[in-house]
Amino acid sequence: AQKVTQAQTEISVVEKEDVTLDCVYETRDTTYYLFWYKQPPSGELVFLIRRNSFDEQNEISGRYSWNFQKSTSSFNFTITASQVVDSAVYFCALSSHSSASKIIFGSGTRLSIRP
Amino acid sequence: NAGVMQNPRHLVRRRGQEARLRCSPMKGHSHVYWYRQLPEEGLKFMVYLQKENIIDESGMPKERFSAEFPKEGPSILRIQQVVRGDSAAYFCASSPVSGVNTEAFFGQGTRLTVV
Secondary structure, three states, rough: OOOEEEEOOOOEEOOOOEEOOOOOOEEOOOEEOOOEEEEOOOOOOOOEEEOOOOOOOOOEEOEEEEEEEEEHOEEEEEEOOOHHHHHHHHEEEEOOOOOOOOOEEEOOEEEEEEO | OOOEEEEOOOOOOOOOEEEEEEOOOOOOEEEEEEEEEOOOOOEEEEEEEEOOOEEEOOOEEEEOOEOOOOOOOEEEEOOOOOOHOOOOEEEEEEOOOOOOOOEEEEEEEEHHHHH
């Protein structure tokens, strides 16, 4: 069975703090893809990153960074020096080679950045 | 190069009416996926279509829901005899080849409210 768990339902931090959103996944496939999406209050889904299971290198994009650890089946997302505009619901997601038509989403983490 | 276009953005229907949601994939994309997001939840896969074919409908409710992707025109998600529980955001994604592993681009969603 494939599953994505985002244990943090809501996080609230003060602006400029760093914040890490946790994501743990389950899959029996050896080839799979992991995603993070952002859903701001306006409701659209914004693609942030896609990482395949063969690439465990961490990635940094501006204030965003991702830590992929196969050993713990985790794909955590860190925002450095958070800003109010980062307030949104963030979804971690998984797609496997064996079921390429589906993306399995976690339940999301609602992040609130207080000024 | 327009992204995935969904319309309408908001749709209000009375119980028992029909709802038709449209999705025009990105140019050059022949694969379409529909997802449903219930309030305060993550997205759940519904159906995967190629032109004129339903490839995977394992996430579709057995009754009242249908989807098509004709040779010409947008993909349509049709909900007959809507009930309050159908109120949700419906997202469409498209990809150029089979599988969301390549890259799946999401539309802005259609928010259906059943009154």
